[in-house]
Amino acid sequence: MSEVKITAQTRTEFGKGAARRLRRARLVPGVLYGHGSDPIHLSLPGHELLLALRTPNVLIALDIDGKSNELAIPKAVQRDPLKGFLEHVDLQLVQRGETVTVEIPVVAEGELAAGGNLLEHVLNALPVEAEATHIPETLTVSVEGLAAGASVLAKDIQLPKGTSLAVDEDTVVLQVLAAQAEEPSGEGAEGDETAEV
Structure with missing residues:
Protein backbone atom coordinates (compact mmCIF):
# COMPACT_ATOMS: atom_id res chain seq x y z
CA MET A 1 0.00 0.00 0.00
CA SER A 2 1.26 3.43 -0.87
CA GLU A 3 2.07 6.13 1.67
CA VAL A 4 1.91 9.74 0.50
CA LYS A 5 3.48 12.65 2.37
CA ILE A 6 1.45 15.86 2.45
CA THR A 7 2.22 19.12 4.22
CA ALA A 8 -0.83 20.59 5.97
CA GLN A 9 -1.55 23.75 7.92
CA THR A 10 -3.96 24.13 10.80
CA ARG A 11 -6.76 26.60 10.12
CA THR A 12 -8.68 28.87 12.45
CA GLU A 13 -11.18 30.38 10.02
CA PHE A 14 -14.40 28.49 9.38
CA GLY A 15 -17.58 28.88 7.37
CA LYS A 16 -18.38 29.14 3.66
CA GLY A 17 -16.43 32.35 3.10
CA ALA A 18 -13.25 30.93 4.61
CA ALA A 19 -13.68 27.70 2.64
CA ARG A 20 -14.07 29.67 -0.61
CA ARG A 21 -10.90 31.64 0.11
CA LEU A 22 -9.00 28.40 0.68
CA ARG A 23 -10.27 26.89 -2.57
CA ARG A 24 -9.31 30.03 -4.51
CA ALA A 25 -5.79 29.54 -3.12
CA ARG A 26 -5.95 25.92 -4.42
CA LEU A 27 -6.21 24.53 -0.91
CA VAL A 28 -8.78 22.07 0.43
CA PRO A 29 -10.36 22.38 3.89
CA GLY A 30 -10.26 19.19 5.91
CA VAL A 31 -10.70 17.72 9.37
CA LEU A 32 -8.46 15.16 11.08
CA TYR A 33 -10.12 13.17 13.87
CA GLY A 34 -9.79 9.93 15.79
CA HIS A 35 -8.41 8.24 18.89
CA GLY A 36 -10.63 10.38 21.11
CA SER A 37 -8.62 13.53 20.39
CA ASP A 38 -10.14 16.89 19.47
CA PRO A 39 -10.66 17.33 15.71
CA ILE A 40 -7.89 19.28 13.97
CA HIS A 41 -9.05 21.60 11.19
CA LEU A 42 -6.59 21.64 8.31
CA SER A 43 -5.92 23.20 4.95
CA LEU A 44 -4.29 20.83 2.48
CA PRO A 45 -2.69 21.38 -0.95
CA GLY A 46 -5.42 20.62 -3.50
CA HIS A 47 -3.31 19.14 -6.31
CA GLU A 48 -1.26 16.85 -4.04
CA LEU A 49 -4.40 15.68 -2.25
CA LEU A 50 -6.21 15.01 -5.52
CA LEU A 51 -3.31 12.86 -6.76
CA ALA A 52 -3.16 10.98 -3.43
CA LEU A 53 -6.89 10.22 -3.46
CA ARG A 54 -6.58 8.43 -6.80
CA THR A 55 -5.41 5.46 -4.72
CA PRO A 56 -8.29 3.95 -2.70
CA ASN A 57 -7.68 4.01 1.07
CA VAL A 58 -4.35 5.78 0.60
CA LEU A 59 -2.24 6.21 3.73
CA ILE A 60 -1.41 9.89 4.15
CA ALA A 61 1.59 10.98 6.22
CA LEU A 62 0.69 14.49 7.36
CA ASP A 63 3.30 17.06 8.28
CA ILE A 64 1.18 19.55 10.26
CA ASP A 65 2.64 23.06 10.62
CA GLY A 66 6.11 21.50 10.53
CA LYS A 67 5.57 20.47 14.18
CA SER A 68 3.80 17.12 14.20
CA ASN A 69 3.59 14.10 11.93
CA GLU A 70 0.41 12.03 11.81
CA LEU A 71 -0.83 9.09 9.75
CA ALA A 72 -4.36 9.24 8.36
CA ILE A 73 -6.69 7.57 5.87
CA PRO A 74 -9.49 9.36 3.99
CA LYS A 75 -12.96 8.65 5.39
CA ALA A 76 -15.17 11.09 3.47
CA VAL A 77 -14.41 13.17 0.39
CA GLN A 78 -16.74 15.87 -0.92
CA ARG A 79 -16.38 16.92 -4.55
CA ASP A 80 -18.08 19.58 -6.62
CA PRO A 81 -20.85 17.64 -8.44
CA LEU A 82 -20.24 19.45 -11.74
CA LYS A 83 -16.55 20.27 -11.89
CA GLY A 84 -15.27 17.41 -9.73
CA PHE A 85 -12.78 19.45 -7.71
CA LEU A 86 -12.30 18.67 -4.01
CA GLU A 87 -14.46 20.68 -1.61
CA HIS A 88 -13.68 19.02 1.73
CA VAL A 89 -12.02 15.91 3.13
CA ASP A 90 -12.41 14.05 6.43
CA LEU A 91 -9.30 12.17 7.54
CA GLN A 92 -9.15 9.50 10.21
CA LEU A 93 -6.10 9.37 12.45
CA VAL A 94 -4.44 5.92 12.46
CA GLN A 95 -1.37 4.35 14.03
CA ARG A 96 1.00 1.75 12.69
CA GLY A 97 -0.19 -1.69 13.78
CA GLU A 98 -3.77 -0.48 14.31
CA THR A 99 -6.63 -2.38 12.63
CA ALA A 178 -28.87 -14.29 -17.75
CA ALA A 179 -28.90 -12.33 -20.98
CA GLN A 180 -32.30 -10.76 -21.64
CA ALA A 181 -34.10 -11.97 -24.73
CA GLU A 182 -34.64 -9.10 -27.15
CA GLU A 183 -38.23 -8.05 -27.70
CA PRO A 184 -39.43 -8.90 -31.19
CA SER A 185 -39.39 -5.81 -33.33
CA GLY A 186 -41.92 -5.41 -36.07
CA GLU A 187 -45.45 -6.81 -35.81
CA GLY A 188 -46.05 -6.22 -32.10
CA ALA A 189 -44.91 -2.61 -32.25
CA GLU A 190 -46.93 -1.89 -35.40
CA GLY A 191 -50.02 -3.46 -33.85
CA ASP A 192 -49.75 -1.14 -30.84
CA GLU A 193 -49.48 1.91 -33.05
CA THR A 194 -52.59 0.85 -35.00
CA ALA A 195 -54.56 0.40 -31.78
CA GLU A 196 -53.76 3.96 -30.68
CA VAL A 197 -55.05 5.48 -33.98
Missing part, protein backbone atom coordinates in the same frame (compact mmCIF):
# COMPACT_ATOMS: atom_id res chain seq x y z
CA VAL A 100 -9.14 -0.28 10.69
CA THR A 101 -12.35 -1.09 8.80
CA VAL A 102 -12.25 0.05 5.18
CA GLU A 103 -13.94 -0.77 1.88
CA ILE A 104 -11.69 -2.26 -0.81
CA PRO A 105 -12.72 -2.00 -4.50
CA VAL A 106 -13.53 -5.36 -6.10
CA VAL A 107 -12.07 -5.97 -9.59
CA ALA A 108 -13.42 -8.84 -11.71
CA GLU A 109 -11.20 -10.52 -14.28
CA GLY A 110 -11.80 -13.25 -16.81
CA GLU A 111 -14.53 -14.10 -19.33
CA LEU A 112 -18.01 -15.33 -18.40
CA ALA A 113 -19.36 -18.50 -19.98
CA ALA A 114 -20.71 -18.01 -23.51
CA GLY A 115 -24.23 -16.68 -23.90
CA GLY A 116 -23.99 -12.91 -23.52
CA ASN A 117 -24.67 -13.00 -19.78
CA LEU A 118 -24.08 -9.92 -17.61
CA LEU A 119 -21.92 -9.57 -14.52
CA GLU A 120 -23.56 -7.54 -11.76
CA HIS A 121 -21.47 -5.96 -9.01
CA VAL A 122 -23.77 -6.26 -6.00
CA LEU A 123 -20.93 -4.72 -3.97
CA ASN A 124 -18.40 -2.50 -5.76
CA ALA A 125 -16.24 -2.53 -2.64
CA LEU A 126 -15.88 -5.15 0.09
CA PRO A 127 -15.75 -4.05 3.76
CA VAL A 128 -12.70 -5.57 5.45
CA GLU A 129 -10.56 -5.12 8.53
CA ALA A 130 -6.89 -4.56 7.84
CA GLU A 131 -3.78 -3.18 9.48
CA ALA A 132 -3.69 0.56 8.77
CA THR A 133 -0.34 0.48 6.97
CA HIS A 134 -1.15 -2.68 4.96
CA ILE A 135 -4.52 -1.92 3.36
CA PRO A 136 -4.84 -3.65 -0.02
CA GLU A 137 -5.62 -1.30 -2.93
CA THR A 138 -7.99 -3.71 -4.71
CA LEU A 139 -9.32 -7.26 -4.44
CA THR A 140 -9.20 -9.23 -7.69
CA VAL A 141 -11.80 -11.95 -8.34
CA SER A 142 -11.77 -14.43 -11.23
CA VAL A 143 -15.14 -14.83 -12.97
CA GLU A 144 -13.68 -17.09 -15.68
CA GLY A 145 -16.34 -19.45 -17.07
CA LEU A 146 -19.12 -18.48 -14.64
CA ALA A 147 -22.59 -19.16 -16.06
CA ALA A 148 -25.95 -17.45 -15.50
CA GLY A 149 -27.13 -17.80 -11.90
CA ALA A 150 -23.61 -18.12 -10.46
CA SER A 151 -22.61 -15.90 -7.55
CA VAL A 152 -19.36 -14.93 -5.87
CA LEU A 153 -19.74 -14.66 -2.09
CA ALA A 154 -17.56 -12.65 0.27
CA LYS A 155 -16.03 -15.89 1.61
CA ASP A 156 -14.99 -16.86 -1.95
CA ILE A 157 -12.68 -13.86 -2.28
CA GLN A 158 -9.08 -14.51 -1.35
CA LEU A 159 -7.91 -11.87 1.11
CA PRO A 160 -4.28 -10.86 1.70
CA LYS A 161 -2.63 -12.04 4.90
CA GLY A 162 -3.69 -9.92 7.87
CA THR A 163 -6.99 -8.89 6.25
CA SER A 164 -10.39 -10.24 7.36
CA LEU A 165 -14.00 -9.76 6.28
CA ALA A 166 -16.08 -7.06 7.96
CA VAL A 167 -19.34 -8.44 6.47
CA ASP A 168 -21.18 -11.76 6.68
CA GLU A 169 -19.21 -14.37 4.74
CA ASP A 170 -22.32 -15.34 2.74
CA THR A 171 -22.83 -11.78 1.40
CA VAL A 172 -23.19 -11.81 -2.41
CA VAL A 173 -20.50 -9.64 -4.02
CA LEU A 174 -20.91 -10.54 -7.71
CA GLN A 175 -23.59 -12.41 -9.59
CA VAL A 176 -24.09 -13.47 -13.19
CA LEU A 177 -27.40 -12.49 -14.77
Whole structure:
Protein backbone atom coordinates (compact mmCIF):
# COMPACT_ATOMS: atom_id res chain seq x y z
CA MET A 1 0.00 0.00 0.00
CA SER A 2 1.26 3.43 -0.87
CA GLU A 3 2.07 6.13 1.67
CA VAL A 4 1.91 9.74 0.50
CA LYS A 5 3.48 12.65 2.37
CA ILE A 6 1.45 15.86 2.45
CA THR A 7 2.22 19.12 4.22
CA ALA A 8 -0.83 20.59 5.97
CA GLN A 9 -1.55 23.75 7.92
CA THR A 10 -3.96 24.13 10.80
CA ARG A 11 -6.76 26.60 10.12
CA THR A 12 -8.68 28.87 12.45
CA GLU A 13 -11.18 30.38 10.02
CA PHE A 14 -14.40 28.49 9.38
CA GLY A 15 -17.58 28.88 7.37
CA LYS A 16 -18.38 29.14 3.66
CA GLY A 17 -16.43 32.35 3.10
CA ALA A 18 -13.25 30.93 4.61
CA ALA A 19 -13.68 27.70 2.64
CA ARG A 20 -14.07 29.67 -0.61
CA ARG A 21 -10.90 31.64 0.11
CA LEU A 22 -9.00 28.40 0.68
CA ARG A 23 -10.27 26.89 -2.57
CA ARG A 24 -9.31 30.03 -4.51
CA ALA A 25 -5.79 29.54 -3.12
CA ARG A 26 -5.95 25.92 -4.42
CA LEU A 27 -6.21 24.53 -0.91
CA VAL A 28 -8.78 22.07 0.43
CA PRO A 29 -10.36 22.38 3.89
CA GLY A 30 -10.26 19.19 5.91
CA VAL A 31 -10.70 17.72 9.37
CA LEU A 32 -8.46 15.16 11.08
CA TYR A 33 -10.12 13.17 13.87
CA GLY A 34 -9.79 9.93 15.79
CA HIS A 35 -8.41 8.24 18.89
CA GLY A 36 -10.63 10.38 21.11
CA SER A 37 -8.62 13.53 20.39
CA ASP A 38 -10.14 16.89 19.47
CA PRO A 39 -10.66 17.33 15.71
CA ILE A 40 -7.89 19.28 13.97
CA HIS A 41 -9.05 21.60 11.19
CA LEU A 42 -6.59 21.64 8.31
CA SER A 43 -5.92 23.20 4.95
CA LEU A 44 -4.29 20.83 2.48
CA PRO A 45 -2.69 21.38 -0.95
CA GLY A 46 -5.42 20.62 -3.50
CA HIS A 47 -3.31 19.14 -6.31
CA GLU A 48 -1.26 16.85 -4.04
CA LEU A 49 -4.40 15.68 -2.25
CA LEU A 50 -6.21 15.01 -5.52
CA LEU A 51 -3.31 12.86 -6.76
CA ALA A 52 -3.16 10.98 -3.43
CA LEU A 53 -6.89 10.22 -3.46
CA ARG A 54 -6.58 8.43 -6.80
CA THR A 55 -5.41 5.46 -4.72
CA PRO A 56 -8.29 3.95 -2.70
CA ASN A 57 -7.68 4.01 1.07
CA VAL A 58 -4.35 5.78 0.60
CA LEU A 59 -2.24 6.21 3.73
CA ILE A 60 -1.41 9.89 4.15
CA ALA A 61 1.59 10.98 6.22
CA LEU A 62 0.69 14.49 7.36
CA ASP A 63 3.30 17.06 8.28
CA ILE A 64 1.18 19.55 10.26
CA ASP A 65 2.64 23.06 10.62
CA GLY A 66 6.11 21.50 10.53
CA LYS A 67 5.57 20.47 14.18
CA SER A 68 3.80 17.12 14.20
CA ASN A 69 3.59 14.10 11.93
CA GLU A 70 0.41 12.03 11.81
CA LEU A 71 -0.83 9.09 9.75
CA ALA A 72 -4.36 9.24 8.36
CA ILE A 73 -6.69 7.57 5.87
CA PRO A 74 -9.49 9.36 3.99
CA LYS A 75 -12.96 8.65 5.39
CA ALA A 76 -15.17 11.09 3.47
CA VAL A 77 -14.41 13.17 0.39
CA GLN A 78 -16.74 15.87 -0.92
CA ARG A 79 -16.38 16.92 -4.55
CA ASP A 80 -18.08 19.58 -6.62
CA PRO A 81 -20.85 17.64 -8.44
CA LEU A 82 -20.24 19.45 -11.74
CA LYS A 83 -16.55 20.27 -11.89
CA GLY A 84 -15.27 17.41 -9.73
CA PHE A 85 -12.78 19.45 -7.71
CA LEU A 86 -12.30 18.67 -4.01
CA GLU A 87 -14.46 20.68 -1.61
CA HIS A 88 -13.68 19.02 1.73
CA VAL A 89 -12.02 15.91 3.13
CA ASP A 90 -12.41 14.05 6.43
CA LEU A 91 -9.30 12.17 7.54
CA GLN A 92 -9.15 9.50 10.21
CA LEU A 93 -6.10 9.37 12.45
CA VAL A 94 -4.44 5.92 12.46
CA GLN A 95 -1.37 4.35 14.03
CA ARG A 96 1.00 1.75 12.69
CA GLY A 97 -0.19 -1.69 13.78
CA GLU A 98 -3.77 -0.48 14.31
CA THR A 99 -6.63 -2.38 12.63
CA VAL A 100 -9.14 -0.28 10.69
CA THR A 101 -12.35 -1.09 8.80
CA VAL A 102 -12.25 0.05 5.18
CA GLU A 103 -13.94 -0.77 1.88
CA ILE A 104 -11.69 -2.26 -0.81
CA PRO A 105 -12.72 -2.00 -4.50
CA VAL A 106 -13.53 -5.36 -6.10
CA VAL A 107 -12.07 -5.97 -9.59
CA ALA A 108 -13.42 -8.84 -11.71
CA GLU A 109 -11.20 -10.52 -14.28
CA GLY A 110 -11.80 -13.25 -16.81
CA GLU A 111 -14.53 -14.10 -19.33
CA LEU A 112 -18.01 -15.33 -18.40
CA ALA A 113 -19.36 -18.50 -19.98
CA ALA A 114 -20.71 -18.01 -23.51
CA GLY A 115 -24.23 -16.68 -23.90
CA GLY A 116 -23.99 -12.91 -23.52
CA ASN A 117 -24.67 -13.00 -19.78
CA LEU A 118 -24.08 -9.92 -17.61
CA LEU A 119 -21.92 -9.57 -14.52
CA GLU A 120 -23.56 -7.54 -11.76
CA HIS A 121 -21.47 -5.96 -9.01
CA VAL A 122 -23.77 -6.26 -6.00
CA LEU A 123 -20.93 -4.72 -3.97
CA ASN A 124 -18.40 -2.50 -5.76
CA ALA A 125 -16.24 -2.53 -2.64
CA LEU A 126 -15.88 -5.15 0.09
CA PRO A 127 -15.75 -4.05 3.76
CA VAL A 128 -12.70 -5.57 5.45
CA GLU A 129 -10.56 -5.12 8.53
CA ALA A 130 -6.89 -4.56 7.84
CA GLU A 131 -3.78 -3.18 9.48
CA ALA A 132 -3.69 0.56 8.77
CA THR A 133 -0.34 0.48 6.97
CA HIS A 134 -1.15 -2.68 4.96
CA ILE A 135 -4.52 -1.92 3.36
CA PRO A 136 -4.84 -3.65 -0.02
CA GLU A 137 -5.62 -1.30 -2.93
CA THR A 138 -7.99 -3.71 -4.71
CA LEU A 139 -9.32 -7.26 -4.44
CA THR A 140 -9.20 -9.23 -7.69
CA VAL A 141 -11.80 -11.95 -8.34
CA SER A 142 -11.77 -14.43 -11.23
CA VAL A 143 -15.14 -14.83 -12.97
CA GLU A 144 -13.68 -17.09 -15.68
CA GLY A 145 -16.34 -19.45 -17.07
CA LEU A 146 -19.12 -18.48 -14.64
CA ALA A 147 -22.59 -19.16 -16.06
CA ALA A 148 -25.95 -17.45 -15.50
CA GLY A 149 -27.13 -17.80 -11.90
CA ALA A 150 -23.61 -18.12 -10.46
CA SER A 151 -22.61 -15.90 -7.55
CA VAL A 152 -19.36 -14.93 -5.87
CA LEU A 153 -19.74 -14.66 -2.09
CA ALA A 154 -17.56 -12.65 0.27
CA LYS A 155 -16.03 -15.89 1.61
CA ASP A 156 -14.99 -16.86 -1.95
CA ILE A 157 -12.68 -13.86 -2.28
CA GLN A 158 -9.08 -14.51 -1.35
CA LEU A 159 -7.91 -11.87 1.11
CA PRO A 160 -4.28 -10.86 1.70
CA LYS A 161 -2.63 -12.04 4.90
CA GLY A 162 -3.69 -9.92 7.87
CA THR A 163 -6.99 -8.89 6.25
CA SER A 164 -10.39 -10.24 7.36
CA LEU A 165 -14.00 -9.76 6.28
CA ALA A 166 -16.08 -7.06 7.96
CA VAL A 167 -19.34 -8.44 6.47
CA ASP A 168 -21.18 -11.76 6.68
CA GLU A 169 -19.21 -14.37 4.74
CA ASP A 170 -22.32 -15.34 2.74
CA THR A 171 -22.83 -11.78 1.40
CA VAL A 172 -23.19 -11.81 -2.41
CA VAL A 173 -20.50 -9.64 -4.02
CA LEU A 174 -20.91 -10.54 -7.71
CA GLN A 175 -23.59 -12.41 -9.59
CA VAL A 176 -24.09 -13.47 -13.19
CA LEU A 177 -27.40 -12.49 -14.77
CA ALA A 178 -28.87 -14.29 -17.75
CA ALA A 179 -28.90 -12.33 -20.98
CA GLN A 180 -32.30 -10.76 -21.64
CA ALA A 181 -34.10 -11.97 -24.73
CA GLU A 182 -34.64 -9.10 -27.15
CA GLU A 183 -38.23 -8.05 -27.70
CA PRO A 184 -39.43 -8.90 -31.19
CA SER A 185 -39.39 -5.81 -33.33
CA GLY A 186 -41.92 -5.41 -36.07
CA GLU A 187 -45.45 -6.81 -35.81
CA GLY A 188 -46.05 -6.22 -32.10
CA ALA A 189 -44.91 -2.61 -32.25
CA GLU A 190 -46.93 -1.89 -35.40
CA GLY A 191 -50.02 -3.46 -33.85
CA ASP A 192 -49.75 -1.14 -30.84
CA GLU A 193 -49.48 1.91 -33.05
CA THR A 194 -52.59 0.85 -35.00
CA ALA A 195 -54.56 0.40 -31.78
CA GLU A 196 -53.76 3.96 -30.68
CA VAL A 197 -55.05 5.48 -33.98
